Amino acid sequence: MIGKSAAFLKITAMIAKIAGCDAPVLLEGETGTGKELVARAIHYQGKRRDQPFVPVNCGAIPDVLIENELFGHRKGAFTDARGDQPGLIAHAQAGTLFLDEVDALSPKGQVALLRFLQDRHYRPLGDPREHATDVRIIAASNTSLAQQAEASLFRKDLLYRLKILYLELPPLRQRPGDPILLAEYFVCVCSERFGKPIKTFHPEACAWIEAYSWPGNIRELENWVYREFLLAEGPVIDFGLITPSPTDRRRGGDRRRREIDELDYATAKAKALKDFETQFLASVLTKAQGNVTVAATLAGTERRYLGKLLKKRGLDKNHYHA
Numbered sequence: 188m189i190g191k192s193a194a195f196l197k198i199t200a201m202i203a204k205i206a207g208c209d210a211p212v213l214l215e216g217e218t219g220t221g222k223e224l225v226a227r228a229i230h231y232q233g234k235r236r237d238q239p240f241v242p243v244n245c246g247a248i249p250d251v252l253i254e255n256e257l258f259g260h261r262k263g264a265f266t267d268a269r270g271d272q273p274g275l276i277a278h279a280q281a282g283t284l285f286l287d288e289v290d291a292l293s294p295k296g297q298v299a300l301l302r303f304l305q306d307r308h309y310r311p312l313g314d315p316r317e318h319a320t321d322v323r324i325i326a327a328s329n330t331s332l333a334q335q336a337e338a339s340l341f342r343k344d345l346l347y348r349l350k351i352l353y354l355e356l357p358p359l360r361q362r363p364g365d366p367i368l369l370a371e372y373f374v375c376v377c378s379e380r381f382g383k384p385i386k387t388f389h390p391e392a393c394a395w396i397e398a399y400s401w402p403g404n405i406r407e408l409e410n411w412v413y414r415e416f417l418l419a420e421g422p423v424i425d426f427g428l429i430t431p432s433p434t435d436r437r438r439g440g441d442r443r444r445r446e447i448d449e450l451d452y453a454t455a456k457a458k459a460l461k462d463f464e465t466q467f468l469a470s471v472l473t474k475a476q477g478n479v480t481v482a483a484t485l486a487g488t489e490r491r492y493l494g495k496l497l498k499k500r501g502l503d504k505n506h507y508h509a
Contacts, residue, residue, distance in 0.1 A: 188224060189372050190365040194357040198225070205352050206232035211304070213349045214327040216356030218474050219404030222327040223287060225356060230283040235323055238282030243275050246291030253296040257303070260312035276309055279322045289326040289349065290335055297342045304348040324349065359401040359408065366396050366408060373412040374424075386416055389425040403473035410473060465500045472497075477504040 188199065205212055206229045214222045223242060230240045248256050259274030275284060292300065303309050304324065308317040326349045328335075335341035359366055370388065378385045388396070401407050415424045467486070475481035479497070482504075483490040497504065 188221070188228060189368050190362060191368065192362040192365045194362050195365055198354070198356065201354055202228050203232060205229055205354065208352060209234065209323060210351045211324045211326070211349050212352040212354065213332065213346075214325065214354050214356060215331060216327075216329065217358045217404055218329045219406035220356040220358060221405050222329075222356060223285065225354065226283070226285045226325045226327065229325060230285075230323075233283075233323075235282050239279050240283050240285065241275055241279035242285040242287060244287050245296065246288040248296070250293040250295055253293070254299050255312055257299060258309045258311050260314075262313070271311075274309075274311065276303070276320055276322055277318075281321050283323045283325055286324065286326040288328065290328040290330050290332060290341060294342075297345050301342060301345045301348060304345070359404045363397070366399075366401065367393050369405060369408055370396050370412050373409050374416055377413055377416040381417065383416075384422065386419055386422050386424050389423050392424055402470055406476065407473040461500070464496060465502070468493075468496060468500055468502050472502065472504060479504055 188195075190196070190199075202225060212226075212229060214225055216222055226242075227240060230236065243256070255272075255274065257274050257276055259272050259277055262271050286300075289300075307321075308319055310317050332341050332346050332350070336343045336346050359369075367388070374386055374388075377383070396408075403410075419425070468482075471482040471485045472479075474485055479494055480490050483493040486493055
């Protein structure tokens with residue numbers, strides 16, 4: 188974990204406190220703020236550090252498989268159950284089970300999780316016996332579960348079980364000084380991963396990195412650094428000389444205004460539309476980690492149409508993978 192801002196230091200102090208309290212934890216924060224990294228920090232600073240840390244993306248588990256994934260099954264429990272299969276809870280025994288995107292659980296999944304949290308017992312499918320377990324639960328959501336509960340989209344009783352300890356992660360825009368530290372770290376990662384020499388940021392690029400709001404947070408910053416590092420021909424990563432950068436509302440606005448004023452109506456309109464589409468598509472791809480299907484859902488459109496827009500604007504989904 189990298190940072191020096193007051194908001195970051197406050198989070199690290201809270202992590203140390205929470206790690207010493209062996210109780211369920213709820214982490215909330217925007218997409219890309221590092222919730223799994225914080226969950227791992229809590230686990231490895233606590234007394235369960237030598238036991239398994241098992242992450243699971245609740246949004247990726249089909250509703251019909253939720254109980255099987257969590258609790259496992261016994262041989263013969265259903266047609267394809269040719270042998271015993273332990274669930275995620277069994278894999279996390281004595282350690283930590285990290286439930287990412289817990290807000291994506293269906294009503295059926297919420298009931299199954301609530302039942303387990305109430306008595307810490309579970310029954311694998313096809314097994315008449317209940318099994319006791321010792322697992323710490325850390326859940327994460329990029330939306331407010333309290334608001335979801337008020338809207339009857341999430342069970343209040345499950346919220347109370349999960350929110351014994353609570354930590355809200357600040358977005359990158361509220362961490363002054365941290366974006367450039369993270370960018371320099373990701374440059375080192377790129378250098379090692381791709382076997383290329385270390386590159387530095389031009390002073391103007393450093394200023395832009397600090398000024399930009401980073402709506403996709405750390406994940407967006409990481410993807411941007413990877414792209415710029417790989418495409419920069421020299422030892423210096425300069426601002427805007429390589430690929431279209433995310434829209435910066437604090438720098439270059441007057442220059443763009445002058446450029447538009449010099450165009451006729453039709454050309455200016457086409458340019459504004461192009462800039463908007465590029466920015467919007469880059470944003471949803473960042474949030475979806477390069478998954479076009481998820482990006483289409485976020486954009487409220489069909490996957491095929493979104494794919495055509497990406498091709499039209501020259502955006503490669505592979506540049507946005509986490």
